[in-house]
Amino acid sequence: MSYPSVTLKKGEGRALKAGGLWVFDNEIAAVSPEVQNGQMISLLDFDGYPMGIGFYNNHSKITVRMMSRHADAVVDEAFLRRRVQAAWDYRKKTVDTASCRVIFGEADFLPGLVVDKFSDILVVQSLALGIDQMKETILRLLTEVLAADGITIRGIYERSDAKVRLQEGMERTKGFLSAPFDTKVEIVENGVRYIVDVQDGQKTGFFLDQKYNRLAIQKLCKGAKVLDCFTHTGSFALNAGIAGAKSVVGVDASQLAVDQATENARLNGLENTVRFQCCDVFSLLPELEQAGEKFDVIILDPPAFTKSRSSMKNAVKGYREINLRAMKLLKDGGYLATCSCSHFMNYELFTQTIGQAAKNVHKRLRQVEYRTQSPDHPILWAADESYYLKFYIFQVCDQY
Structure with a gap:
């Protein structure tokens, strides 16, 4: 053809x-x-x-x-089946597939398409016109590929309600692509139970990209007093709680997120250890400092402060401010987990910004580890947009 x-x-x-x-x-x-x-x-x-x-x-x-890149390639059903099979085979080798991102757009050579698997539910986000026209076929092929491994998909929900669809000349849309089902779906990740709201939660309902970063903080939190900023539905806070933290406070500006996080704490029997409050992190951190509060572990998982190069100056200021405040709230030798999910806040700039924050408050940083997104969100070299999550863990020490 x-x-x-x-x-x-x-x-x-x-x-x-x-x-x-x-x-x-x-x-x-x-x-x-x-x-x-x-x-x-x-x-x-x-x-x-x-x-x-x-x-x-x-x-x-x-x-x-x-x-x-093959000029003689034909995008037919056989072509799409090979792409879907390759995506699933990769996940089976690299991640816990109970809940995972099964298709990650360009990084799986299916541009503009995201499919997340939450237990036996698929949530799809289609962000480009060309792939949108193939969506139905791809989802059918994916359910067949999963069925061949003994996995029965109970339902499919579409969350193609991102603004970027308007830039493609497409309408924003969401709703069932299968028979209706209860859109509050329970999953288990790192031993923590969550209710994922695939209908009204952010993006596809849950941020799977931090799966192994959440696991990485568990070992630091046993017996610790923990502050989890921008907690969303409580995922880092609950990993701290299940690891044996003495106390955990999770903070988010969304009351809906706080309510979901509180429900997740009850689901794990952690309601007496892990509590959540709705407030602005930028306002709260100075208040905690003024009150003389100190923490053993602080987690910063903010939303992307910038989605364009034009707003980078304000984004850098925001990242520097929250990291500076968090360092001041940590006990000497405490641990800071800090990240950025903005593609435009690249590794070099994020690293430099954290370093500036530490210098401004006269703290020494000992790097425990540097991580990126979970392998089910693969980073495709030369496709810079696929590399977006930067995650550091530091021990923060007073000047010696």
Whole structure:
């Protein structure tokens, strides 16, 4: 099968040629007149050299998302089955698959598509027009691949309600893609039980990318007084509690999140050890300092303070402020777990910002470990957007 063509400008496509998967609108010289948005196309270099195939959408700044570097590839059901099977085979080798991200967009060579598995429920987020047209087929193939391993999927829910769909010329949508089911789904991760709200929770309902980072803090929390900032549904706080923390306070600005976290604490029998409060972390940290509070372990898991390069200055200020405040609240020799989930806050800048915070409050940092996202969110080299989560654990010491 031959697809209509899209041709690059001379000298463009540098990120693509370095291994990236996106072609932006300002890199394109010509488009075959028959090309429709969402359609598969053959991408050609300025001199006609075939670069592979992808799907096209002129509503988006990311005008072409590559599906294959093989110019003769055909995106049919057999092609999609191979991609889905490869994604599942990788998870079986690398993570606990009871609940995991089964498909992670570009990093699984299915651009714009995310599928999370929560026990026997799938939650799908489709963020690009071309893949949206393949969504139904991909989900059917995925349920077949899982069934071949003895896993029966009870239901599928769509959470394609992200604003980015508007940039693709698509409407935001959410709802059942199967027979209706109870959208409060119980999962177990690291020995902790959670109720995941796949209908109204953030994004797909639960942040699976921190799975092994949550596990990493358990060993630090036995017998400790712990503060978990931006707790969301309480995941770090509950890992601290189940590890034997003396007391845990989880803080979030969302009352809905705090209510869910409190429910999760009861589910684990931790309601007497782990408690949650709804307030603004930026306001709370100075108040705790003024009250003379001290903690053995503090966890900072904020939302992305920036989703664009234009707001980086304020984001750096925010990250520096919370890390500085947390360091002042730690006992000498206490532990700080701190992270950023913003792609634009890269490793070098995040590291520099933490270092500046420590310098400003005259603290010494001993790095325990540096981590990224769970392997079910694989980092595809040369596709920088797939590397977004940075996670440090430090021992924070007074100057000697």
